[in-house]
Amino acid sequence: MTEPDAVSGVDGAAKQAGRGANEEGEGTIRRVTEPDAVSGVDGAAKQAGRGANEEGEGTIRRVTEAKHHEVRQTTTRTITLEVTRYRPGQDSAPVLESFDVPLMDDWAVLDGLNYIKDQLDGTLSFRWSCRMGICGSCGMNVNGEPRLTCGTFFTEFGDGPIRIEPLKGFPIIRDLVVEVDDFLDKLRHVKPWLIREGEELPLTTEHAQTPAQLEAYKQYSMCINCMLCYSACPVYVLDPDFLGPAAIALAQRYELDSRDMGDRFDMLNLDEAVWGCTFVGECTKVCPKHVDPAEAIQRYKVTAAMRSILPWSRR
Amino acid sequence: MTTAYRPPRDHAWFLRNRNYTVFVARELTSVFVAWAIVFLMIVIDAVLNGGDPAAFAGQPWVIALNVVALAATTFHAVTFLNLAPTATVIRLDGYRLPAWMIQGGNHSAWLLISAVIAYFVLRTP
Amino acid sequence: MSRRRTAEPYLWLLFSGGGVVAALLLPVLVLLFGVLMPLGVLDWPSTTHLTALLDPLPVRLALVAVIVLCLFHAAHRIRHTSEELLGVARFDLFIALLCYGGAIAGGTLAVLLLF
Numbered sequence: 001m002t003e004p005d006a007v008s009g010v011d012g013a014a015k016q017a018g019r020g021a022n023e024e025g026e027g028t029i030r031r032v033t034e035p036d037a038v039s040g041v042d043g044a045a046k047q048a049g050r051g052a053n054e055e056g057e058g059t060i061r062r063v064t065e066a067k068h069h070e071v072r073q074t075t076t077r078t079i080t081l082e083v084t085r086y087r088p089g090q091d092s093a094p095v096l097e098s099f100d101v102p103l104m105d106d107w108a109v110l111d112g113l114n115y116i117k118d119q120l121d122g123t124l125s126f127r128w129s130c131r132m133g134i135c136g137s138c139g140m141n142v143n144g145e146p147r148l149t150c151g152t153f154f155t156e157f158g159d160g161p162i163r164i165e166p167l168k169g170f171p172i173i174r175d176l177v178v179e180v181d182d183f184l185d186k187l188r189h190v191k192p193w194l195i196r197e198g199e200e201l202p203l204t205t206e207h208a209q210t211p212a213q214l215e216a217y218k219q220y221s222m223c224i225n226c227m228l229c230y231s232a233c234p235v236y237v238l239d240p241d242f243l244g245p246a247a248i249a250l251a252q253r254y255e256l257d258s259r260d261m262g263d264r265f266d267m268l269n270l271d272e273a274v275w276g277c278t279f280v281g282e283c284t285k286v287c288p289k290h291v292d293p294a295e296a297i298q299r300y301k302v303t304a305a306m307r308s309i310l311p312w313s314r315r
Numbered sequence: 316m317t318t319a320y321r322p323p324r325d326h327a328w329f330l331r332n333r334n335y336t337v338f339v340a341r342e343l344t345s346v347f348v349a350w351a352i353v354f355l356m357i358v359i360d361a362v363l364n365g366g367d368p369a370a371f372a373g374q375p376w377v378i379a380l381n382v383v384a385l386a387a388t389t390f391h392a393v394t395f396l397n398l399a400p401t402a403t404v405i406r407l408d409g410y411r412l413p414a415w416m417i418q419g420g421n422h423s424a425w426l427l428i429s430a431v432i433a434y435f436v437l438r439t440p
Numbered sequence: 441m442s443r444r445r446t447a448e449p450y451l452w453l454l455f456s457g458g459g460v461v462a463a464l465l466l467p468v469l470v471l472l473f474g475v476l477m478p479l480g481v482l483d484w485p486s487t488t489h490l491t492a493l494l495d496p497l498p499v500r501l502a503l504v505a506v507i508v509l510c511l512f513h514a515a516h517r518i519r520h521t522s523e524e525l526l527g528v529a530r531f532d533l534f535i536a537l538l539c540y541g542g543a544i545a546g547g548t549l550a551v552l553l554l555f
Protein backbone atom coordinates (compact mmCIF):
# COMPACT_ATOMS: atom_id res chain seq x y z
CA MET A 1 0.00 0.00 0.00
CA THR A 2 1.28 3.39 -0.87
CA GLU A 3 -1.28 5.50 0.84
CA PRO A 4 0.62 6.28 4.01
CA ASP A 5 3.29 7.92 1.85
CA ALA A 6 0.80 9.87 -0.17
CA VAL A 7 -1.00 11.01 2.91
CA SER A 8 2.20 12.42 4.33
CA GLY A 9 1.75 15.26 1.85
CA VAL A 10 -1.51 16.11 3.51
CA ASP A 11 0.10 15.80 6.90
CA GLY A 12 2.73 18.20 5.68
CA ALA A 13 0.03 20.72 4.92
CA ALA A 14 -1.53 20.24 8.32
CA LYS A 15 1.86 20.72 9.84
CA GLN A 16 2.30 23.86 7.80
CA ALA A 17 -0.97 25.19 9.03
CA GLY A 18 0.14 24.57 12.59
CA ARG A 19 3.51 26.18 12.17
CA GLY A 20 2.40 29.71 12.75
CA ALA A 21 1.54 28.86 16.32
CA ASN A 22 4.68 26.83 16.69
CA GLU A 23 6.92 29.79 16.16
CA GLU A 24 5.47 32.18 18.66
CA GLY A 25 7.46 32.40 21.84
CA GLU A 26 10.02 29.87 20.75
CA GLY A 27 13.60 30.94 20.29
CA THR A 28 15.73 30.09 17.31
CA ILE A 29 17.81 27.69 19.31
CA ARG A 30 14.85 25.72 20.47
CA ARG A 31 13.92 25.05 16.89
CA VAL A 32 17.36 23.78 15.98
CA THR A 33 16.94 20.80 18.23
CA GLU A 34 13.55 20.04 16.72
CA PRO A 35 14.43 18.50 13.36
CA ASP A 36 11.04 18.82 11.67
CA ALA A 37 10.68 22.48 12.31
CA VAL A 38 14.23 23.50 11.55
CA SER A 39 14.32 26.73 9.59
CA GLY A 40 16.56 27.28 6.61
CA VAL A 41 19.07 29.50 8.33
CA ASP A 42 19.31 27.25 11.30
CA GLY A 43 19.63 24.25 9.01
CA ALA A 44 22.71 25.74 7.43
CA ALA A 45 24.09 26.69 10.80
CA LYS A 46 23.43 23.20 12.04
CA GLN A 47 25.37 21.81 9.09
CA ALA A 48 28.32 23.97 9.96
CA GLY A 49 28.12 23.08 13.59
CA ARG A 50 27.76 19.36 13.07
CA GLY A 51 31.28 18.58 14.33
CA ALA A 52 30.38 19.87 17.72
CA ASN A 53 27.14 17.95 17.82
CA GLU A 54 28.42 15.10 19.97
CA GLU A 55 29.64 17.33 22.76
CA GLY A 56 26.31 17.90 24.42
CA GLU A 57 23.51 20.33 23.97
CA GLY A 58 25.31 23.31 25.43
CA THR A 59 27.85 23.23 22.65
CA ILE A 60 25.17 23.02 20.01
CA ARG A 61 23.54 26.09 21.37
CA ARG A 62 26.71 28.10 21.41
CA VAL A 63 27.79 27.09 17.92
CA THR A 64 24.36 27.64 16.52
CA GLU A 65 24.07 31.01 18.07
CA ALA A 66 27.44 32.07 16.77
CA LYS A 67 26.84 30.72 13.29
CA HIS A 68 23.41 32.19 13.11
CA HIS A 69 24.80 35.55 13.96
CA GLU A 70 27.55 35.16 11.42
CA VAL A 71 25.12 34.23 8.65
CA ARG A 72 23.04 37.31 9.23
CA GLN A 73 26.11 39.54 9.37
CA THR A 74 28.26 38.31 6.49
CA THR A 75 25.63 37.47 3.91
CA THR A 76 25.67 40.25 1.40
CA ARG A 77 24.58 38.28 -1.66
CA THR A 78 20.92 37.47 -2.07
CA ILE A 79 18.83 35.70 -4.66
CA THR A 80 15.31 36.62 -5.71
CA LEU A 81 12.60 34.01 -5.39
CA GLU A 82 9.46 34.75 -7.41
CA VAL A 83 6.82 32.81 -5.56
CA THR A 84 3.22 32.16 -6.58
CA ARG A 85 0.72 33.58 -4.10
CA TYR A 86 -2.90 32.59 -4.20
CA ARG A 87 -5.05 33.55 -1.22
CA PRO A 88 -8.63 32.42 -1.74
CA GLY A 89 -11.06 35.22 -1.09
CA GLN A 90 -8.32 37.78 -1.62
CA ASP A 91 -6.77 36.92 -4.99
CA SER A 92 -9.00 36.06 -7.94
CA ALA A 93 -6.02 34.44 -9.68
CA PRO A 94 -2.49 33.51 -8.61
CA VAL A 95 0.08 36.31 -8.62
CA LEU A 96 3.84 36.28 -8.26
CA GLU A 97 5.52 37.85 -5.24
CA SER A 98 9.27 38.42 -5.06
CA PHE A 99 11.37 37.76 -1.99
CA ASP A 100 15.11 38.26 -1.56
CA VAL A 101 16.70 35.48 0.43
CA PRO A 102 20.36 34.83 1.28
CA LEU A 103 22.21 33.11 -1.56
CA MET A 104 23.77 30.19 0.29
CA ASP A 105 25.72 27.52 -1.58
CA ASP A 106 24.25 24.71 0.46
CA TRP A 107 20.64 25.85 0.36
CA ALA A 108 17.95 24.10 -1.56
CA VAL A 109 14.92 25.96 -2.88
CA LEU A 110 12.98 24.56 0.07
CA ASP A 111 15.44 26.24 2.47
CA GLY A 112 14.72 29.50 0.69
CA LEU A 113 10.98 29.02 1.11
CA ASN A 114 11.43 28.22 4.78
CA TYR A 115 13.51 31.38 5.15
CA ILE A 116 10.63 33.38 3.67
CA LYS A 117 8.16 31.68 5.98
CA ASP A 118 10.32 32.18 9.08
CA GLN A 119 11.78 35.63 8.42
CA LEU A 120 9.80 37.51 5.80
CA ASP A 121 6.18 36.38 5.51
CA GLY A 122 4.72 33.75 7.79
CA THR A 123 1.58 33.45 5.69
CA LEU A 124 3.31 31.70 2.78
CA SER A 125 1.86 28.19 2.45
CA PHE A 126 3.66 25.19 1.00
CA ARG A 127 4.03 21.48 1.73
CA TRP A 128 7.18 19.80 2.92
CA SER A 129 8.19 17.16 5.36
CA CYS A 130 11.35 15.06 5.17
CA ARG A 131 13.85 17.33 3.36
CA MET A 132 15.56 14.23 1.97
CA GLY A 133 13.65 13.34 -1.18
CA ILE A 134 11.60 10.49 0.23
CA CYS A 135 8.28 11.90 1.44
CA GLY A 136 7.29 13.37 -1.91
CA SER A 137 5.55 16.41 -0.40
CA CYS A 138 7.63 19.33 -1.64
CA GLY A 139 7.17 19.01 -5.41
CA MET A 140 6.78 22.38 -7.12
CA ASN A 141 7.42 23.95 -10.48
CA VAL A 142 10.88 25.49 -10.27
CA ASN A 143 11.63 27.70 -13.28
CA GLY A 144 8.92 25.87 -15.15
CA GLU A 145 10.13 22.38 -14.36
CA PRO A 146 8.51 20.04 -11.82
CA ARG A 147 11.11 19.39 -9.10
CA LEU A 148 11.41 18.28 -5.51
CA THR A 149 12.37 21.58 -3.90
CA CYS A 150 14.36 19.84 -1.17
CA GLY A 151 16.74 18.44 -3.80
CA THR A 152 16.95 21.49 -6.06
CA PHE A 153 19.84 23.69 -4.99
CA PHE A 154 20.43 27.42 -5.47
CA THR A 155 23.80 26.67 -7.10
CA GLU A 156 21.92 25.44 -10.18
CA PHE A 157 20.49 28.89 -10.91
CA GLY A 158 23.43 31.28 -10.70
CA ASP A 159 22.26 34.70 -9.58
CA GLY A 160 18.60 33.88 -10.16
CA PRO A 161 15.83 34.83 -10.07
CA ILE A 162 14.15 31.51 -9.38
CA ARG A 163 10.45 31.22 -10.14
CA ILE A 164 8.59 28.87 -7.81
CA GLU A 165 5.06 27.90 -8.81
CA PRO A 166 2.65 25.18 -7.69
CA LEU A 167 2.73 21.90 -9.63
CA LYS A 168 1.00 22.36 -12.98
CA GLY A 169 -2.11 20.35 -13.69
CA PHE A 170 -3.68 20.49 -10.24
CA PRO A 171 -6.15 22.95 -8.71
CA ILE A 172 -4.38 25.42 -6.41
CA ILE A 173 -5.71 25.49 -2.84
CA ARG A 174 -3.44 28.21 -1.52
CA ASP A 175 -0.06 29.65 -2.63
CA LEU A 176 2.04 26.58 -3.49
CA VAL A 177 -0.35 23.97 -2.10
CA VAL A 178 -2.29 21.96 -4.70
CA GLU A 179 -5.24 19.62 -4.41
CA VAL A 180 -4.12 15.98 -4.42
CA ASP A 181 -7.51 14.24 -4.16
CA ASP A 182 -7.70 13.30 -7.83
CA PHE A 183 -4.21 11.81 -7.72
CA LEU A 184 -4.96 9.78 -4.58
CA ASP A 185 -8.19 8.49 -6.14
CA LYS A 186 -6.24 7.33 -9.18
CA LEU A 187 -3.66 5.52 -7.06
CA ARG A 188 -6.43 3.78 -5.13
CA HIS A 189 -8.23 2.90 -8.34
CA VAL A 190 -5.49 0.55 -9.63
CA LYS A 191 -5.72 -1.68 -6.54
CA PRO A 192 -2.12 -1.13 -5.44
CA TRP A 193 -1.80 -4.18 -3.24
CA LEU A 194 -1.01 -7.87 -3.67
CA ILE A 195 -4.18 -9.60 -4.80
CA ARG A 196 -4.27 -13.24 -3.74
CA GLU A 197 -6.68 -16.00 -4.62
CA GLY A 198 -7.48 -19.29 -2.95
CA GLU A 199 -7.32 -20.09 0.72
CA GLU A 200 -5.77 -17.56 3.02
CA LEU A 201 -2.36 -18.73 4.15
CA PRO A 202 -1.13 -18.19 7.73
CA LEU A 203 0.48 -14.80 8.32
CA THR A 204 3.82 -16.50 8.93
CA THR A 205 3.90 -17.89 5.38
CA GLU A 206 6.87 -16.68 3.38
CA HIS A 207 6.48 -15.75 -0.26
CA ALA A 208 10.04 -16.14 -1.48
CA GLN A 209 11.15 -14.50 -4.72
CA THR A 210 14.22 -15.04 -6.82
CA PRO A 211 16.43 -12.01 -7.57
CA ALA A 212 15.07 -12.03 -11.13
CA GLN A 213 11.48 -11.98 -9.87
CA LEU A 214 12.33 -9.03 -7.63
CA GLU A 215 14.13 -7.23 -10.44
CA ALA A 216 11.05 -7.60 -12.66
CA TYR A 217 9.08 -4.97 -10.70
CA LYS A 218 11.48 -3.35 -8.21
CA GLN A 219 12.08 -0.22 -10.28
CA TYR A 220 8.34 0.53 -10.40
CA SER A 221 8.05 0.15 -6.63
CA MET A 222 10.37 3.09 -5.94
CA CYS A 223 7.65 5.71 -6.52
CA ILE A 224 7.22 8.26 -3.72
CA ASN A 225 3.94 9.71 -5.07
CA CYS A 226 5.42 13.18 -5.51
CA MET A 227 3.16 13.86 -8.53
CA LEU A 228 6.00 15.41 -10.57
CA CYS A 229 5.19 13.02 -13.43
CA TYR A 230 1.56 14.17 -13.55
CA SER A 231 2.65 17.77 -13.63
CA ALA A 232 5.09 17.02 -16.45
CA CYS A 233 2.55 15.06 -18.51
CA PRO A 234 0.82 17.24 -21.13
CA VAL A 235 -1.82 14.56 -21.61
CA TYR A 236 -2.82 14.71 -17.92
CA VAL A 237 -2.61 18.50 -17.74
CA LEU A 238 -4.86 18.82 -20.80
CA ASP A 239 -7.23 16.05 -19.74
CA PRO A 240 -7.37 15.10 -16.04
CA ASP A 241 -9.39 11.97 -16.88
CA PHE A 242 -6.14 10.33 -17.99
CA LEU A 243 -5.13 7.72 -15.41
CA GLY A 244 -1.59 9.06 -15.57
CA PRO A 245 2.02 7.92 -15.20
CA ALA A 246 2.41 7.07 -11.50
CA ALA A 247 -0.85 5.13 -11.22
CA ILE A 248 -0.10 3.03 -14.31
CA ALA A 249 3.48 2.41 -13.15
CA LEU A 250 2.06 1.38 -9.78
CA ALA A 251 -0.37 -1.00 -11.47
CA GLN A 252 2.55 -2.48 -13.44
CA ARG A 253 4.50 -2.85 -10.21
CA TYR A 254 1.83 -5.30 -9.00
CA GLU A 255 1.12 -6.86 -12.41
CA LEU A 256 4.79 -7.82 -12.69
CA ASP A 257 5.05 -9.12 -9.11
CA SER A 258 5.17 -12.92 -9.07
CA ARG A 259 3.13 -12.96 -5.83
CA ASP A 260 0.24 -10.99 -7.31
CA MET A 261 -2.65 -13.01 -8.71
CA GLY A 262 -4.83 -10.07 -9.75
CA ASP A 263 -5.50 -8.88 -13.26
CA ARG A 264 -5.67 -5.16 -13.97
CA PHE A 265 -6.33 -5.53 -17.70
CA ASP A 266 -9.84 -4.08 -17.57
CA MET A 267 -8.73 -0.92 -15.77
CA LEU A 268 -5.60 -0.40 -17.88
CA ASN A 269 -6.86 -1.33 -21.37
CA LEU A 270 -8.89 1.88 -21.71
CA ASP A 271 -8.74 5.03 -23.81
CA GLU A 272 -8.21 7.07 -20.64
CA ALA A 273 -5.64 4.61 -19.23
CA VAL A 274 -2.64 3.29 -21.19
CA TRP A 275 -4.10 4.25 -24.58
CA GLY A 276 -4.33 7.89 -23.55
CA CYS A 277 -0.53 8.07 -23.40
CA THR A 278 1.19 9.46 -26.49
CA PHE A 279 4.69 8.73 -25.15
CA VAL A 280 5.92 12.26 -24.56
CA GLY A 281 8.39 10.69 -22.14
CA GLU A 282 8.59 13.72 -19.85
CA CYS A 283 7.28 11.75 -16.83
CA THR A 284 10.41 9.63 -16.93
CA LYS A 285 12.68 12.66 -17.28
CA VAL A 286 11.33 14.42 -14.18
CA CYS A 287 11.01 11.34 -11.94
CA PRO A 288 13.35 11.82 -8.96
CA LYS A 289 13.34 8.08 -8.25
CA HIS A 290 14.04 6.77 -11.76
CA VAL A 291 10.80 4.82 -11.84
CA ASP A 292 10.45 5.30 -15.62
CA PRO A 293 6.65 5.46 -15.83
CA ALA A 294 6.81 5.96 -19.61
CA GLU A 295 8.39 2.55 -19.92
CA ALA A 296 5.79 0.98 -17.63
CA ILE A 297 3.02 2.38 -19.85
CA GLN A 298 4.60 1.32 -23.17
CA ARG A 299 5.19 -2.17 -21.79
CA TYR A 300 1.58 -2.46 -20.76
CA LYS A 301 0.50 -1.28 -24.20
CA VAL A 302 2.35 -4.27 -25.65
CA THR A 303 0.77 -6.57 -23.06
CA ALA A 304 -2.73 -5.21 -23.68
CA ALA A 305 -2.34 -5.32 -27.46
CA MET A 306 -1.11 -8.92 -27.36
CA ARG A 307 -3.98 -9.93 -25.09
CA SER A 308 -6.43 -8.20 -27.39
CA ILE A 309 -5.38 -10.15 -30.46
CA LEU A 310 -4.58 -13.37 -28.58
CA PRO A 311 -7.42 -13.54 -26.05
CA TRP A 312 -6.16 -16.78 -24.54
CA SER A 313 -2.72 -15.40 -23.62
CA ARG A 314 -2.58 -14.32 -20.00
CA ARG A 315 0.45 -12.04 -20.07
CA MET B 316 -13.04 22.62 -2.64
CA THR B 317 -14.89 25.51 -4.17
CA THR B 318 -12.16 28.04 -3.48
CA ALA B 319 -9.44 26.12 -5.32
CA TYR B 320 -8.11 27.89 -8.39
CA ARG B 321 -8.24 25.92 -11.63
CA PRO B 322 -5.83 27.33 -14.22
CA PRO B 323 -7.23 27.77 -17.74
CA ARG B 324 -6.01 25.59 -20.58
CA ASP B 325 -2.52 26.55 -21.76
CA HIS B 326 -2.81 26.81 -25.53
CA ALA B 327 0.94 27.06 -26.04
CA TRP B 328 1.95 24.17 -23.76
CA PHE B 329 4.25 22.69 -26.40
CA LEU B 330 6.42 25.82 -26.33
CA ARG B 331 6.95 25.79 -22.57
CA ASN B 332 9.69 23.22 -22.59
CA ARG B 333 12.21 22.05 -25.16
CA ASN B 334 11.23 18.40 -24.70
CA TYR B 335 7.59 19.19 -25.48
CA THR B 336 8.66 20.94 -28.68
CA VAL B 337 10.80 17.98 -29.72
CA PHE B 338 7.86 15.69 -28.94
CA VAL B 339 5.51 17.69 -31.16
CA ALA B 340 8.15 17.76 -33.93
CA ARG B 341 8.48 13.98 -33.59
CA GLU B 342 4.72 13.53 -33.89
CA LEU B 343 4.46 15.91 -36.84
CA THR B 344 6.93 13.79 -38.84
CA SER B 345 3.85 11.65 -39.45
CA VAL B 346 2.55 14.32 -41.85
CA PHE B 347 5.67 13.78 -43.96
CA VAL B 348 5.35 10.01 -43.67
CA ALA B 349 1.92 10.43 -45.25
CA TRP B 350 3.36 12.76 -47.90
CA ALA B 351 6.18 10.29 -48.69
CA ILE B 352 3.59 7.57 -49.31
CA VAL B 353 1.55 9.88 -51.56
CA PHE B 354 4.71 10.80 -53.46
CA LEU B 355 5.76 7.17 -53.90
CA MET B 356 2.27 6.26 -55.12
CA ILE B 357 2.48 9.01 -57.75
CA VAL B 358 5.89 7.67 -58.85
CA ILE B 359 4.52 4.10 -58.99
CA ASP B 360 1.54 5.32 -61.00
CA ALA B 361 3.82 7.03 -63.48
CA VAL B 362 6.00 3.93 -63.83
CA LEU B 363 3.13 1.48 -64.29
CA ASN B 364 0.88 3.65 -66.44
CA GLY B 365 3.41 4.94 -68.92
CA GLY B 366 4.11 8.34 -67.43
CA ASP B 367 7.43 9.93 -66.59
CA PRO B 368 8.18 9.81 -62.86
CA ALA B 369 10.97 12.36 -63.33
CA ALA B 370 8.53 14.99 -64.63
CA PHE B 371 6.54 15.13 -61.39
CA ALA B 372 9.48 14.55 -59.03
CA GLY B 373 11.60 17.16 -60.80
CA GLN B 374 9.37 20.15 -60.04
CA PRO B 375 11.10 22.53 -57.63
CA TRP B 376 8.31 22.50 -55.03
CA VAL B 377 8.28 18.69 -55.02
CA ILE B 378 12.05 18.58 -54.55
CA ALA B 379 11.82 21.13 -51.73
CA LEU B 380 9.04 19.17 -50.06
CA ASN B 381 11.03 15.96 -50.41
CA VAL B 382 14.12 17.49 -48.84
CA VAL B 383 11.99 18.33 -45.79
CA ALA B 384 10.37 14.88 -45.97
CA LEU B 385 13.82 13.28 -45.99
CA ALA B 386 14.76 15.14 -42.82
CA ALA B 387 11.41 14.31 -41.21
CA THR B 388 11.45 10.60 -42.06
CA THR B 389 15.06 10.33 -40.89
CA PHE B 390 14.12 12.05 -37.62
CA HIS B 391 11.17 9.67 -37.34
CA ALA B 392 13.44 6.67 -37.96
CA VAL B 393 16.01 7.72 -35.36
CA THR B 394 13.43 8.49 -32.66
CA PHE B 395 11.19 5.51 -33.38
CA LEU B 396 14.02 2.99 -33.42
CA ASN B 397 15.51 4.54 -30.28
CA LEU B 398 12.23 4.32 -28.36
CA ALA B 399 11.66 0.67 -29.23
CA PRO B 400 13.53 -0.75 -26.20
CA THR B 401 11.12 0.89 -23.76
CA ALA B 402 8.25 -1.14 -25.16
CA THR B 403 10.15 -4.35 -25.79
CA VAL B 404 11.77 -6.07 -22.89
CA ILE B 405 14.04 -8.86 -24.03
CA ARG B 406 15.29 -11.15 -21.29
CA LEU B 407 18.39 -13.24 -21.59
CA ASP B 408 19.31 -15.52 -18.74
CA GLY B 409 16.71 -13.82 -16.52
CA TYR B 410 18.07 -10.29 -16.94
CA ARG B 411 17.13 -7.54 -19.31
CA LEU B 412 19.00 -6.91 -22.51
CA PRO B 413 20.37 -3.34 -22.25
CA ALA B 414 18.62 -0.67 -24.34
CA TRP B 415 21.70 0.21 -26.40
CA MET B 416 21.89 -3.34 -27.76
CA ILE B 417 18.30 -3.23 -29.03
CA GLN B 418 18.85 0.26 -30.43
CA GLY B 419 22.09 -0.81 -32.07
CA GLY B 420 20.33 -3.80 -33.64
CA ASN B 421 17.52 -1.57 -34.92
CA HIS B 422 19.86 0.95 -36.49
CA SER B 423 21.99 -1.79 -38.06
CA ALA B 424 18.86 -3.31 -39.60
CA TRP B 425 17.87 0.14 -40.89
CA LEU B 426 21.24 0.64 -42.61
CA LEU B 427 21.23 -2.89 -44.03
CA ILE B 428 17.71 -2.64 -45.44
CA SER B 429 18.46 0.81 -46.91
CA ALA B 430 21.56 -0.58 -48.63
CA VAL B 431 19.65 -3.56 -50.04
CA ILE B 432 16.89 -1.31 -51.43
CA ALA B 433 19.41 1.08 -52.96
CA TYR B 434 21.21 -1.87 -54.56
CA PHE B 435 18.07 -3.26 -56.21
CA VAL B 436 16.91 0.14 -57.44
CA LEU B 437 20.27 1.27 -58.79
CA ARG B 438 21.83 -1.92 -60.18
CA THR B 439 21.98 -2.13 -63.96
CA PRO B 440 20.50 -5.44 -65.05
CA MET C 441 -16.61 -5.71 -13.82
CA SER C 442 -17.94 -5.06 -17.26
CA ARG C 443 -15.35 -5.19 -19.96
CA ARG C 444 -15.38 -2.09 -22.12
CA ARG C 445 -14.40 -2.64 -25.72
CA THR C 446 -11.82 -0.35 -27.21
CA ALA C 447 -10.35 -0.27 -30.70
CA GLU C 448 -7.14 1.29 -29.43
CA PRO C 449 -5.05 -1.92 -29.10
CA TYR C 450 -5.62 -2.73 -32.79
CA LEU C 451 -5.04 0.83 -33.92
CA TRP C 452 -1.89 0.97 -31.82
CA LEU C 453 -0.55 -2.25 -33.38
CA LEU C 454 -1.12 -0.81 -36.86
CA PHE C 455 0.52 2.45 -35.72
CA SER C 456 3.55 0.63 -34.30
CA GLY C 457 3.93 -1.66 -37.29
CA GLY C 458 3.67 1.34 -39.59
CA GLY C 459 6.23 3.20 -37.50
CA VAL C 460 8.77 0.42 -37.91
CA VAL C 461 8.11 0.04 -41.64
CA ALA C 462 8.26 3.80 -42.21
CA ALA C 463 11.51 4.05 -40.24
CA LEU C 464 13.20 1.23 -42.11
CA LEU C 465 12.02 2.00 -45.66
CA LEU C 466 10.98 5.61 -46.18
CA PRO C 467 14.23 7.56 -45.65
CA VAL C 468 16.11 5.63 -48.35
CA LEU C 469 13.17 5.77 -50.81
CA VAL C 470 12.70 9.51 -50.33
CA LEU C 471 16.47 10.03 -50.57
CA LEU C 472 16.70 8.12 -53.88
CA PHE C 473 13.47 9.07 -55.71
CA GLY C 474 12.68 12.37 -54.06
CA VAL C 475 16.07 14.05 -53.71
CA LEU C 476 19.07 12.45 -55.43
CA MET C 477 17.43 11.49 -58.74
CA PRO C 478 15.47 14.73 -59.29
CA LEU C 479 18.60 16.74 -58.44
CA GLY C 480 20.57 14.75 -61.01
CA VAL C 481 23.04 13.31 -58.52
CA LEU C 482 21.87 9.87 -59.62
CA ASP C 483 20.36 8.89 -62.97
CA TRP C 484 16.73 7.73 -63.05
CA PRO C 485 16.61 3.99 -63.65
CA SER C 486 14.95 3.02 -66.91
CA THR C 487 11.18 2.55 -66.82
CA THR C 488 11.66 -1.09 -67.89
CA HIS C 489 13.92 -1.66 -64.87
CA LEU C 490 11.42 -0.07 -62.49
CA THR C 491 8.53 -1.99 -64.04
CA ALA C 492 10.50 -5.20 -63.66
CA LEU C 493 11.12 -4.35 -60.00
CA LEU C 494 7.39 -3.88 -59.44
CA ASP C 495 6.39 -6.97 -61.39
CA PRO C 496 6.69 -9.87 -58.89
CA LEU C 497 3.50 -10.52 -56.90
CA PRO C 498 5.28 -10.59 -53.49
CA VAL C 499 6.71 -7.11 -54.18
CA ARG C 500 3.25 -5.74 -54.99
CA LEU C 501 1.72 -7.34 -51.92
CA ALA C 502 4.52 -6.00 -49.74
CA LEU C 503 4.08 -2.52 -51.21
CA VAL C 504 0.37 -2.52 -50.42
CA ALA C 505 1.16 -3.62 -46.86
CA VAL C 506 3.81 -0.89 -46.52
CA ILE C 507 1.45 1.78 -47.83
CA VAL C 508 -1.43 0.72 -45.58
CA LEU C 509 0.76 0.46 -42.46
CA CYS C 510 2.51 3.79 -43.06
CA LEU C 511 -0.81 5.54 -43.68
CA PHE C 512 -2.27 4.08 -40.47
CA HIS C 513 0.85 5.19 -38.59
CA ALA C 514 0.41 8.72 -39.91
CA ALA C 515 -3.35 8.70 -39.28
CA HIS C 516 -2.94 7.60 -35.65
CA ARG C 517 -0.31 10.21 -34.89
CA ILE C 518 -2.09 13.02 -36.72
CA ARG C 519 -5.28 12.19 -34.83
CA HIS C 520 -3.65 12.29 -31.39
CA THR C 521 -1.36 15.23 -32.10
CA SER C 522 -4.08 17.42 -33.58
CA GLU C 523 -6.24 16.75 -30.53
CA GLU C 524 -3.37 17.65 -28.18
CA LEU C 525 -2.20 20.68 -30.12
CA LEU C 526 -5.55 22.19 -30.95
CA GLY C 527 -7.52 20.99 -27.92
CA VAL C 528 -10.21 19.37 -30.04
CA ALA C 529 -10.41 16.02 -28.21
CA ARG C 530 -14.19 16.41 -27.96
CA PHE C 531 -14.39 15.85 -31.72
CA ASP C 532 -12.36 12.64 -31.42
CA LEU C 533 -14.87 10.45 -33.26
CA PHE C 534 -15.00 12.80 -36.24
CA ILE C 535 -11.21 13.28 -36.33
CA ALA C 536 -10.66 9.52 -36.02
CA LEU C 537 -13.05 8.80 -38.90
CA LEU C 538 -11.29 11.42 -41.01
CA CYS C 539 -7.77 10.12 -40.25
CA TYR C 540 -8.36 6.38 -40.45
CA GLY C 541 -10.80 6.88 -43.32
CA GLY C 542 -8.03 8.63 -45.22
CA ALA C 543 -5.68 5.73 -44.51
CA ILE C 544 -8.26 3.19 -45.74
CA ALA C 545 -8.88 5.28 -48.87
CA GLY C 546 -5.14 5.43 -49.54
CA GLY C 547 -4.84 1.68 -49.07
CA THR C 548 -7.70 1.08 -51.51
CA LEU C 549 -6.03 3.35 -54.03
CA ALA C 550 -2.80 1.40 -53.63
CA VAL C 551 -4.59 -1.89 -54.34
CA LEU C 552 -6.22 -0.41 -57.46
CA LEU C 553 -2.87 0.96 -58.57
CA LEU C 554 -0.85 -2.21 -58.15
CA PHE C 555 -3.36 -4.89 -59.20
